[in-house]
Structure formats: structure tokens, C-alpha cells
Amino acid sequence: AQSVTQLGSHVSVSEGALVLLRCNYSSSVPPYLFWYVQYPNQGLQLLLKYTSAATLVKGINGFEAEFKKSETSFHLTKPSAHMSDAAEYFCAVSEGTGNQFYFGTGTSLTVIP
Amino acid sequence: GAVVSQHPSRVICKSGTSVKIECRSLDFQATTMFWYRQFPKQSLMLMATSNEGSKATYEQGVEKDKFLINHASLTLSTLTVTSAHPEDSSFYICSFLQGSDQPQHFGDGTRLSIL
Secondary structure, rough: EEEEEEOOOEEEEEEEOOOOOEEEOOOOOOOOEEEEEEOOOOOEEEEEEEEEOOOOEHHHHEEEEEEEEEEEEEEOOOOOOOOHHHHEEEEEEEOOOOOOOOOOEEEEEEEEE | OOOOEEEEOOEEOOOOOOOOEEEEEOOOOEEEEEEEEEEOOOOOOEEEEEEEEEEEEEOOOOOOOOOOEEEOOOOOEEEEEOOOOHEEEEEEEEEOOOHHEEEEEEEOOOEEEEE
């Protein structure tokens, strides 16, 4: 069975500070991992994905995530937060076979000016 | 990138009304579609999975007679909430899966409010 845990339902950072959003997964097979961002009253936009290639994945808007198998983690980072980064972030895992995705409970990011 | 069009973006209607939400992929053909429901400040709850030309597979606890899904083609799926009641008020989001090793591409969601 697969599952995703996002530690911290709310994260606040100052503008210009490092952003770190945590995601741990469990999977019985090599996982495909994704980070999505959701702005109010909108759908989800893909930030980046890991599909068994390079373990450090770069995405849009300056975000990146590193797949660490030994830690079963896929944390999302950004060196310098912008006000426009304030949103809800979801980590997701799938088996990559077209089966359903499993989403974490989300982390709300607040950027303080 | 892949574009998914979902409409309407917002619906307000009376209790007992049936509401149809349409989801269309504009620049790719999808093998699988998903419909989600999202309550405020919560994650996405998968309602059903559908493949083109076959019946949708509903998650446990989701009434298939209330939430009718029609996956008419590789680019179009509809969700009809039949005889909607206030407890059906929620944010509904569709997504398409382009291939087995691809991410899901989401529509912008529909805010359904039943009075």
C-alpha cells in the first residue's frame, strides 16, 4: 500500500528565506513522486516530478526536491521565498502504472514580508 | 504544458437540482480520468477513476447513482451530481492521466454551492 505524510500543515517563512516542505512516503514498489501547488479556488499545478531518473529534481518557479530512498523522503525546497509562493502544496505518490495517486494532506505556505 | 479545461468554475443552485460538470483535455488524449472532491483546508479525496469507454470505478463510500460519470472520449469526461443537497457543496476537481509514467493534469476545479 502507498501513502504520503506531509509534516507540518502550516509553514511560515520570511520573504527571501529558505522554504522547506517535508514529504515522506511509503510504497511497496519504486515510487513515482510529485509535488503540486494549489492557489485559492484553483486546481493543482505540477511543480516537479520524480520518475526514477536523477534523484535531485528541479521544477518550476525555482523549486526543487530530492528523492532519498534511505529516508523515504521527497522534501521540497526553494532557496529564497517570494510572496507569490504563498499557496497550498501537495505531495503525491503513485506506482507509475496509471493507478491512482495518493495525496498528502497538504502544507499551507505563508510568506511574511 | 498539458491543458485541462473544467467548467463551470462556480455553480450555485437550489437543493434537488442536478448539476453537470465538464472536463476536457485540450491538447492531449488521456487514458484515464479522475474526479476528486476537496473540502476546505483539506486534501483531495478521490471519488472515482474512469477509462474511456468503460464504466467508472468508484471509491468506497461514493454513491455511483448520485455522482454519474461519463467518460465519453479520450478528451472529455463529465460528472453529474444528481438531486444535489447542501451536503454535496464542495470543490470538485478533475484530472487527466496522459500515460502510465506521466503526472496527472488538473482542471481548475468547480465550486459547487447548494442552497
